[in-house]
Amino acid sequence: MNGIHDMGGMHGFGPIEIEEDEPVFHQPWEGRVYGIVTTIRDAHDVYGPYGLRSYIESIPPDRYLVASYYEKWMLALENALLAKGLLSKEELEAKTSEYLDNPGAAVPRREDPEATQRVVENIRLRLPLAKDPDADIRPAFQVGDAVKARNINLRGHSRLPRYVRGKVGTIEKLYKIQDFQDHVPESEQGPQPVYSVRFKAEELWGAAAEGNQSLYIDMWESYLESA
Amino acid sequence: MNGIHDMGGMHGFGPIEIEEDEPVFHQPWEGRVYGIVTTIRDAHDVYGPYGLRSYIESIPPDRYLVASYYEKWMLALENALLAKGLLSKEELEAKTSEYLDNPGAAVPRREDPEATQRVVENIRLRLPLAKDPDADIRPAFQVGDAVKARNINLRGHSRLPRYVRGKVGTIEKLYKIQDFQDHVPESEQGPQPVYSVRFKAEELWGAAAEGNQSLYIDMWESYLESA
Amino acid sequence: MSGQHHPEPESYAAIRARAIESLLVEKGLIASDAVDARVQAYEQDIGPLNGARVVAHAWVDPEYRTRLLENGTEAIAEFGYTGAQGAEIVVLGNTPDIQNVVVCTLCSCYPWPVLGLPPTWYKSHAYRARVVIEPRAVLKEFGLELDDVVEVRVWDSNSDIRYMVLPERPSGTEGMTEDQLMALVSRDSMIGVAKAKSPAQVG
């Protein structure tokens, strides 16, 4: 998706604001949102194949730019819950009104030691991401090959940012085989070789490039063609 | 400038909202802002070489996306007046507070029939934009030539949108000689041939292109190289 | 504006605009009557009726049509439509096979002398972002469904040249006068997101 989230190389965002010794969560609600988002998926497929981030990417651009990080998470969570039918707009608005009227009202609790135990175990669970190439999937490119990133303008979720499209780089490394994450027709889904591709800054940014700089990015094989 | 204003080809902005029989100005203040912006420049060089739009482009992205059209004009006007020292931040905030406290207070008037006469004449004044090529400036490209838009990432004002950079098109027409508008070093300023260049939709958008479509865009010669 | 009662509180933008205007008047940087004149010109005199007159004339006068497509600025100036945001106007002739559509992706550039100030949708982020990548989908939202054989040409007004579309003359208009024809020429048809109206549509 050529969305507002695809902001690599944009100007106008001002200086980086650096906060010394910042807390993990600035407000308790941020922690709750984080905890809800990351635990509810252990038991329920709330976000679908493209994850919470596809919901984040679908936040309207004007809202995206003003929302804080955890506000984006919360908006995405809401939309995912609504899309799955796990919440209705009406009950969400009604409950919000209740708390607006009674800001001190407690949030009810539901204890589930077994679920909690699973959540704690899942935090450190090793789930292998990649597998070695096999007879069915052989990498089309070798280290050192010149490759060009394709000009793909998917309407759905994609991991190919605009700033590398059409640009020529070099295969630096093969990262084994991984499932393709883009929102493509079923026939194009499935595992693919993933490469680390190096682009020189001059190729990406022309005369505006800073000197002696390069960019490395992970490219699924279907993002690439021989250059 | 790779700014938020350079939005051609972006997804996520939703449907086009079409208002039937809309007025020229929806609120009286919009007309006043329009009138101020377009008359003050008759007497004062408020906006500099890159115009009001360079100030519009410099509005922070989050503000840009939520501001209405004339809010953008007003913000840009404010910033231009502040940059020129014609207003100070303090007097602007003080005057705003005055009107917030007294919403019914009248705006003072200053009549100037001569200036008004000039404004009325300027509305229809013919100022030629382009001139014919001469011995000093001969077009480098001919109709039918294949050209590639350069990958220029200016930090300042530019008329080369991101979506055509690096793409190959065809010269369709020579539009005579026009002053270059981009914020470039003095040595690169001055008049240049401008061309109408046609890009096929497939070149711009790959497989996402709609069928039987092309895009025409005006290209100053320094945007182009032979393809 | 009596100061006694306000049906709606004024927006911050309205207040801010008054503050700016007041300061500029106090400093002698603008003339109130000049601002009035500018607003009045575009609220009352300069609007899409200008363009409609040009189009209707081109429909009835083949020689004018040729002049208009060859040098839009000069042909339009014959009507006195000149000036701001119209130093160079290029007119794009639609045909049964070609639908021209105008946008300004970077800004909202528009041919003021013939069309006046642009409508809100033309200035919207949605139109600017979408019409270059999915013009048929956008045109559909305007109610214009084009056959696949029609080529859509989108014109991005990124330089100081301004574009106006010359829509096709509708069928069944053979006996109509220029003034009658003008009523068929909508603003949207001169931007390229609509066809000219049929006589039946305007009743």
Next chain:
Amino acid sequence: MSGQHHPEPESYAAIRARAIESLLVEKGLIASDAVDARVQAYEQDIGPLNGARVVAHAWVDPEYRTRLLENGTEAIAEFGYTGAQGAEIVVLGNTPDIQNVVVCTLCSCYPWPVLGLPPTWYKSHAYRARVVIEPRAVLKEFGLELDDVVEVRVWDSNSDIRYMVLPERPSGTEGMTEDQLMALVSRDSMIGVAKAKSPAQVG
């Protein structure tokens, strides 16, 4: 949260989050103690101290360093640092000639098992937009000015691989223990926007 007095009114976001949590609890879709556990894990247990331990160990054990750069995931798992957002971790070794910097332009991906949750600046639009086009300017804002001969390598974490930077061991640290060295390894040095601290800096 006594319900009797509130020094500041709660933000809309705080209210909204409570509404969502309440509904999900009522529907039995989440367990409150599971949410507590998740928050506690990242507030107390999983943070940049993990990464600092890995780095300090790599500084004192050349064989571990080799393993870490060859297969980051496995070498990091030797410390038990595994799991969410760390299925595959690639470690990038800085040298006197190469400064590696990590970003996620599309999102805010980050190697949680070694660094915990990302700081606000890492998630900011400014960092995501700018560090790929002007990394030296960005590093300067972090106080890191690099010589022109140093190549800056920016890594955009667009796939599910996560990146961690192995900063150079500062000079003057020859006799220090692993625990002492850990104090020199800041979070920022493992993202690549800073060098490891010198012993003088941590006093």
